[in-house]
Amino acid sequence: MMFKKKIVSNSNTKKSCFLDESPVFKFINPNGNDKLSEMSGSDLQDLIILMDEYYIQLRSRLGFEQYITFGLELEFENAMKIRIMNQLDEAFPNGDWKIKSDHSLNNGAEIASPILRDNETTWRNLDKVCSIVEPLASIDKNSGGHIHIGTQVLGNDKKSWLNFIKIWSVYENIIFRFVYGDFLTARPYMLKYAEPMAKDFWQDYENLKITSASLEAVIYRISHKRNQAVNFKNVSCNIHNKFCSDSTIEFRCPNGSLNSAIWQNNVNFFVKLLTYSRNTAFNDDIVQQRHQSNLDKFAELKWYDEIYLEQALELCDIVFTNNFDKIYFLRQYLKSFQVRKKNADYPKTHAFTKI
Amino acid sequence: MSNKNSTKHLVEKQSLKKKKMLLQMKKEIEMLENELKYSKLVNLKISTVKNLKISLRFMQRITPYVLSAGIIAGGCKLIGFGLPFYSGDTLKINSNTMKEFDSLGNVRYEQQYDDYANSSNILYYYSQWQPDINGLYTRNVETYKLDELTEEEILKLFNKEDLKLSDIFGEPISKKRETKNNVTEEELQQNDCLKAIIYSEDKNNYILYKETKEENNVITAAYLALTAVVELIPFFIRRNISTFDFDDCVSEIKRKYPAVDTDELIKKLEIRRSNYNRLMR
Numbered sequence: 001m002m003f004k005k006k007i008v009s010n011s012n013t014k015k016s017c018f019l020d021e022s023p024v025f026k027f028i029n030p031n032g033n034d035k036l037s038e039m040s041g042s043d044l045q046d047l048i049i050l051m052d053e054y055y056i057q058l059r060s061r062l063g064f065e066q067y068i069t070f071g072l073e074l075e076f077e078n079a080m081k082i083r084i085m086n087q088l089d090e091a092f093p094n095g096d097w098k099i100k101s102d103h104s105l106n107n108g109a110e111i112a113s114p115i116l117r118d119n120e121t122t123w124r125n126l127d128k129v130c131s132i133v134e135p136l137a138s139i140d141k142n143s144g145g146h147i148h149i150g151t152q153v154l155g156n157d158k159k160s161w162l163n164f165i166k167i168w169s170v171y172e173n174i175i176f177r178f179v180y181g182d183f184l185t186a187r188p189y190m191l192k193y194a195e196p197m198a199k200d201f202w203q204d205y206e207n208l209k210i211t212s213a214s215l216e217a218v219i220y221r222i223s224h225k226r227n228q229a230v231n232f233k234n235v236s237c238n239i240h241n242k243f244c245s246d247s248t249i250e251f252r253c254p255n256g257s258l259n260s261a262i263w264q265n266n267v268n269f270f271v272k273l274l275t276y277s278r279n280t281a282f283n284d285d286i287v288q289q290r291h292q293s294n295l296d297k298f299a300e301l302k303w304y305d306e307i308y309l310e311q312a313l314e315l316c317d318i319v320f321t322n323n324f325d326k327i328y329f330l331r332q333y334l335k336s337f338q339v340r341k342k343n344a345d346y347p348k349t350h351a352f353t354k355i
Numbered sequence: 356m357s358n359k360n361s362t363k364h365l366v367e368k369q370s371l372k373k374k375k376m377l378l379q380m381k382k383e384i385e386m387l388e389n390e391l392k393y394s395k396l397v398n399l400k401i402s403t404v405k406n407l408k409i410s411l412r413f414m415q416r417i418t419p420y421v422l423s424a425g426i427i428a429g430g431c432k433l434i435g436f437g438l439p440f441y442s443g444d445t446l447k448i449n450s451n452t453m454k455e456f457d458s459l460g461n462v463r464y465e466q467q468y469d470d471y472a473n474s475s476n477i478l479y480y481y482s483q484w485q486p487d488i489n490g491l492y493t494r495n496v497e498t499y500k501l502d503e504l505t506e507e508e509i510l511k512l513f514n515k516e517d518l519k520l521s522d523i524f525g526e527p528i529s530k531k532r533e534t535k536n537n538v539t540e541e542e543l544q545q546n547d548c549l550k551a552i553i554y555s556e557d558k559n560n561y562i563l564y565k566e567t568k569e570e571n572n573v574i575t576a577a578y579l580a581l582t583a584v585v586e587l588i589p590f591f592i593r594r595n596i597s598t599f600d601f602d603d604c605v606s607e608i609k610r611k612y613p614a615v616d617t618d619e620l621i622k623k624l625e626i627r628r629s630n631y632n633r634l635m636r
Contacts, residue, residue, distance in 0.1 A: 040636060041633065041634045041635050041636035044633070044634055044636075045373045045376065045377070045634050046369065046373070048376065048634075049369060049372045049373055049376065050369075052372075297622065298622070298626075303622070306623070306626045307626070307630060308626065308629075308630075309629070309630040309633050309634070310629065310630075310633050337376070337379075337380075342613070343610065343611065343613070
């Protein structure tokens, strides 16, 4: 796996600079923050064509602040578990990346990462784990790719949590297609293990916005069950209302993958989504307008396979602050404009990452 | 100059790709529009094909059972019992004859349109009457099974001298000693004699009658019992050996031939048109 696309951190301005000579980044400045949702049709066509020739890669860093922590759970099936275990022990003698059985998988297992931060070592290790597992297992219909993000990212402000469930409920159709990764649809057991929450979250938001409920009460209310797209059952506070160190928000919806670039892209999106929800500049109006125009018309899992171009561009503009992230998001979301054909079981898309 | 040419070439290539992308999107929209336009017809076709396939699978499922039930019912009719569940059938009963004849030349016939309770051909050997010390008369009676000998063959035996019955028919199936007091002079004078009783069916002499409901109920009950037992065979084969699963087949057919959902089509069209229009803005 190459780390060609470097993020150069400018310590004076704390801004990341993206260096990429690909044609798409000659068309659009990777360090800029263009409003893609306001692009003309013709420019958008050009962007999409150029994006289609671009293959996302694993980046050396994403530019997160160091307080942001996350953890990964890689599920896979048809696995040669002993060989994987031996190779993991060899690669990580301190036992950081642990393999364990998972009975929801078909002769499969799960590798849980330690608590991670955004640095070169993290991504290099992830890539190593993926390359160990890839020849010895496969991603099948039951495999998911869960991502835990430390609750400190969303913080203690109740409004941030309400912003998060609001934006999730309105853009869940976009989020799901994005996290399908290199598949064109949800894995078959998505409804059982990572149920979509758009309708429930919107209802929760409507009920909670007018109450003076505490943060603890809000979190209790939105934690309907463990097996939902976003699981809040791992969120825990101590008696001083501070989050415990192992308190996480778990994103259960991503399909399984052994592609480190897709994992990184998913992490990037979820972290940016959470930090945006905490942002005082959270744009209630746009989200509200989007809810009005959709009105749950497509709030069913089968509709999440479709491409909602306008809405995806809007989400990009809301969540990301640079074009590089936006291109990475859109590339994985659009998947060369492929949509699952009728009766296709669990189809894969054309490759959009460079191995 | 070459830089300008290559840039021009790249721009043309880019333009072509855009056109191709938009053309593909337009084509998909048109396909959906057509599908919507002809959805009723398409659904009729899908429903016909689907129901036909399900019917065929249903026939496949019930064929072994129907076949065995049919064969048994046909067999009932063939052997003269009439069809189960259907009373009032015209049935034929052949005439049955019993003929008794002995080595003294006596012959007796009996004919009935019914089965004889015991219709095995029998040969009786009667020894001569002998007086005993009590003033009574006794004789031995031995019974032999006749098997498949014809009347002519039996008459030949009657005329044979030094006939040893056990050599021909094996051990007698019964031996009796008969005693009585009133034996006539004629009987006393008689030597040992043989008497044969043979049964036969005359298929040219029959009567026709209408089957009663009670008779048919018995036939039907017997038919059901026999069919239930016989049909355990295909049931066992299906369950333990065959890979045919009707429910799986039906699910597969329904999955392969989903009806066109016009609401779904309309929504899909809306999405695809929206994407296309956004790119044409």
